[in-house]
Every structure is written in C-alpha cells, then in structure tokens.
Amino acid sequence: MTRSLLVPAACVLALSLPAHLFGQEELYLHVTSPGLQRVIVAVPELERRPGADAQGSATFISTLRKDIDEAVAIALLADERASMVEIDAANPTLTRQRWRAVGAQFLLQGSLSGAGSQLVVEARLFDLASGEVAYSKRLQSGTSLAATMAHTLANDLVHLFTGRPGPFLSRIAFVSDRSGSKELWIMRWDGADALQLTTHRSIAIGPAWSPDGQWLAFTSFLRGQPQLLLLKPTEGYLKPISTLPGVNTSPSFSPDGSRIAFAAGADGNTDVYVVPLAGGSPERLTSSRAIDTQPAWSPNGRQIAFTSTMAGSPQIYLMDAEGSNVRRLTVGDTYADEGAWAPDGVRLAYTSFIGNRFQIAILDLRSNARSVVAAAGNNESPCWSPDGTMLAFVSDRTGKKQIYVTDPAGKPRQVTTEGNNLQPAWVVQLQ
C-alpha cells in the first residue's frame, strides 16, 4: 500500500466506529454512519482493444460499475461530474488533474483485450492526490466469467480501502420454507441465484459457515432428535458431527475452523459445548441450570459470546474460550439473543426487544454504547458482511419473514421474496 492510501483507509475505519456514538446509551443510526465518506472512484470506459469479446467486455464493465456503486467504502463518481471531464489522451497528467477537479479521489483506468473466448483485463488505480499507481492487476479468464472477473477486481478495491474482503463473490446461506418444509438454501449476497441445498422434508435450521467457506454446520431433525450435521455445498456431501443425546443446536466455528461450539444437553438443560472437528468427545464449557445457548466465537478465537437465562431473562454473556471468566455483556435489554461478532471483534450485533418489538442492536464493546439499527417491523438474526460494513437480518415487516441486507446508506434492502426466509449466514467466498 502506498503512503497516500493510509489516509482514506484510516478514515474509513475510524468512521465505521463513529466517535459521536461513544458514551450514548440509545441512538438510532444506520450500520454505517450517515457521515461516512465513501472514497470517490472515477471509472471511465475501459479501452477496448481488437479481439476483446463485445458481450464479455460489456458484462465486465457494467458489473464493475454496479459493484463499486454498491460498495460501502467506495463510490462511483457521479455521471454528471464524469461527463464534465475532457479527456486529453496526449496528456494523461492533465487529464488526471481534471478528474480530481470534479471530485474524484481515485481513477480506475485499464483495457480489455483477448482472443476468442478469452478475456483479458488490465486495470490500474491512480491515486489522484499523489499521482501514484495505488493498484494494478491483470485478470484473464473465459468470457463467460466476465462478471466473476469484475467481482474479483471490485473485491480487490474494497480490500485496498478497508483491509477486509469485499462482498462481491460472497454468498448467504439461509433457511427457507418455500419448498414446503424448512430447508437450507444459498444465494448471492444480493439475493441472486438462490439454490436449494437440502431436500430432507424435515426441519433444517441454524446454518453456520466454516471460516474457509467449505462447510455449513446446521441443526437437522432428519433423524428425530435435533442433531448437528455438516454439509459441503459444493459436493452436496453430508456428515454428522459428534454430538450428544438430546438437543444439539446453534453451531459456531472457531476462527481457525478446527472446533465447533454448540448448545446441547439432556433432560431440558442446555449448556455450551465445544467439539473438535477432527473427532473426539465434546467438552462442556458452561454448567448453569439455566438455558445456555447461541455460542458465537469471537474473531480472534479467544472468547465466546453466548445467550444465557442465568439472570432470568435471556441476556448475552462473554466467556473465555475455555469456559472461564464469564461476564454479562447486555445490561439495558429486557431480552438479548443471537450475538453476532463483526469481523473487527469490537462490535456485537444481537436481537433485542425494544419498544415492544424485536430489533437489531449493536453493542460497541469498547465503549459499551448500544445503538439500534433503524428498521421497521420485528427484526432478528443479524449477520455481518465479511468486511463488516453491512448487515443481513430477518424482518417480518411485509407479513412474512424475509432477509434484508443494508445498502451503502445503511438502508435495509429486501433480498428474498418467496416463502419465509430466515437465519442468514454470510460467507466471503464459497470454497
């Protein structure tokens, strides 16, 4: 990363944790602060050289522009501003100054070439403040993968400015009853290409991804008692996880992917257990007589958040990954459940009961400030995008339960329509 890039990167990180939020107990705001300054990138027409497939080139550029427009950290320079720039091919330095003059901070330039069914993209990102090349990449693939090439480039740009993976090849696993029973489904993060993963005609719920995007752990009633199963979406392969008699629910992978925390217990009690994926017997972490469930492994692997009724109502607690040092996290809620760590490990989204309805709250663990995501209806099951700039969650505002994903302005956008759709689990990329 060039030196000049440090400024916008730091800016984005700082703004994702707005300072004005600190010390305030209750504040309605969007996931991304309305004050967030998106980095403005100009993306003029890429040079199309002879041999570049027309349809593949068109798909690439339209997908790239759409991705940048939907990214939280970066934004496309508005068309009316871009049209003001007079491009002087003989004087690229002067042209770059003109881009800067109309408000662009970065300029993406490049070319499309290729032969036959191959498409080659060469892209360079100029930092218009310094004139330096901040990023350059050459991508080559079959023309049928033009959209994937664009998503790859857009992901690189998000990573450049946030240090975290972009969402454009990410998928969301979820539960849907659209086929008549609760089955696991998967779709792209914007709701496209929904595919059914299980056809058990039983109850499949609570999907959780392995960090490498290879496995989905979930609760299945296929064999009567709810047990934990592992599913490999790319192969349709299913295998049981070593679990306990009685109820087995709420799996959560450790960040290194080697262990699964889950809730289980006999005769009405549920405690948090951890089981190694390589095999071995589950180890019990909690031992209260209350409900202990919904473990969520922190991004650094050292802690596990979980829901417990040890103080009466369900509240979210934190313990060390070995089960020690239990302390309560939520204090201002009558109900707190479904803790979901942001990738930064500082923010915890959860489901709270506020104003006589279920709403998504975000707890900042450094300041203990709670904010509430502005959204109509009852809302539950929050889940962060891999870069921590967006939230997926479930809302019943239309009558049925549907999955929503926040847009760059923080406004929830509905991404499912058919049946009831629940429990989104976001993965950066399917492996």
Add this chain to the structure above:
Amino acid sequence: MPRPNRTALVSGVVALLIVTVAACSRPKAVVAPEVSPAQEAAQPVSGSDRGDATQVQSEPVITTAEVPAEAVSASDLPADIEQLNKAGYLTDAFFDTDKADLREETRTTLAANAAWMKAHPTVKLTIEGHCDERNTGEYNLALGWRRAGAAKAYLVSLGVDADRIATISYGEERPFAQGHDESAWSQNRRAHFVITAR
C-alpha cells in the same frame, strides 16, 4: 329376610347423599349430574292440597369405580397408536411466555397424565416442547427443550418410570395455532404428549 321399610331406606339414602355431598369437597370419581336428583329428593314436595305428600324415590347414585392399576392391561386401549393419541387420554400442558415453570393447573394436568401412565404401565410416550413464534428460533429450541424436560421431570417425580418418557424440542417449528396474536401464542406454548407405544 324381612322386607325393609321403604321410607326408611329412602331417607337413609338421602341422608347418605347429603353426607357424601357435604364430605366430598373434592369428589373423586363421582359423575357430576347425580347431585341434582339427590337434592330434588331432599326437598319436600309441595303443591298438593291434600297433604298426603308423595314420596319421590331418588335415583341410585352412580359412582365410577377407581380402577386399580394392575387390573388394566394395555389391550383395553385402542390398537391403533394414531387413534390412541386422538382419544385424548393425555392432556397437553401449557406455559407462560418465555417460561418453563409449571403453573398450578399445569401440575394438575400433569398429575392426571402421571396417574394414567401408572395405570397403563406398558405405554411409552414422547413429550414435545413447543414455543410461540416470538423470541428467536434458536432460543426457542432451548426453551422448548426446557418445557419438555420440566414436564418429564414432574411425571417422574410422581412415580412414572423415566425410561418410558422420551423428550424432544420443536421450538417454534411446529406451531399448533398459526395466528400472530396471544390467542395463538398461548396455544403454542405447550408440552405436547404423544403416545408412541401401547
């Protein structure tokens, strides 16, 4: 054997009835409607100008026998398990919002279920824990598990063999009532009794 005086017999029965009604603040197996004819008989019949009152004979009291447990075999029950479950021998128990505690009337229900289970020692059952749609799906699986467990524990405390009772939680996944209000929710917060073997 001398024929007993009819009037004396009737007044004897009436007296017995009054004692029975008064003593049985908690009638056990007495069928309810028989109380009315007894009270009628106890009232002097009026409306006759001639003064010679007609002695109205009370009807015999019907009492359902308490059946000793060992006397009943499972074969008295319908052969078909589905039919057996529809017959309503066991009553579901209901719970307060977000609670798995047994209410007083829930204990009464469960005690009746326990008595029936002890009277039918070959029967096996599964207690399903259910929740209303509020709270999250994952939490409700734990809550339903707790409700099923609480119902089982009470039956076991009343002497039902634990091995005869399986438990499962369906959380909010299999609601009985489909509405989105308290009348539906209260129906869905239950421990549901399913006979699995007769």
